[in-house]
Amino acid sequence: MDYVLQPVQPSHFAVVAGWLDSPAATLRWAGPGVPFPLPADAFAAALALPARPGWALLDGDGTCLGFGQYWQTTPGSMHLGRIIVSPQARGRGLGRELMTALCAEALRSSAAVQLTLKVYRDNPAAVALYRDLGFVDNEHASVPELLFMARRTA
Known part of the structure; x- marks a missing residue:
């Protein structure tokens, strides 16, 4: 099947917010400061759109x-965050x-020479995926719960 990445639209806000089905899931996938439940009309403000462009697959x-x-x-570094796949669609690549x-x-839209992200250490599938995509662990910038990873692009 073909998939397309496009800028997130207001019609997607309730869908994505629905994936955050508990305070714990909201903290894990959206981060501190994002309310639960996340009302669709608060989605853009809570996730700092458009300063932090959101993209829908x-x-x-x-x-x-x-x-x-x-x-x-x-300068030269873009951070990827709030990476989430629909709970109903997980396990399909x-x-x-x-x-x-x-x-x-992220690279097309900037002159970044590095991409970074944080991943929960207890999510081995995501850690393995990011490593497979060229991200390397940076223990110096990590914390016990979260692994900081980076990928040089140049």
Whole structure:
């Protein structure tokens, strides 16, 4: 199946917010400071759109199956965050589809020489995927719960 990454639209807000089905899931996938429940009308403000561009992974029918954001942290470095695949669509390789497209978009939109992200250490599938995509661990910038990873692009 073909997938497309497009800027997140207001019609996707309730869908993505629905994936955050508990306070714990909201903290894990959206981060501190994002309310639970996340009302669709508060989505853009809570996730700092458009300063941190949000992107939706859509299938051929236009169904939103994934979401991610990126933002500049330092000159030449873009951070990927809030990377989430619909709970109903996990296990089908969509994380790879989302990450490949999101990385390409972050690089296309900037002069970044490095991409970074944080991943929960207890998510071995995501850690393995990111390593497979060229991200390397940076223990110096990590904390016990979260692994900081970076990928040089140049």
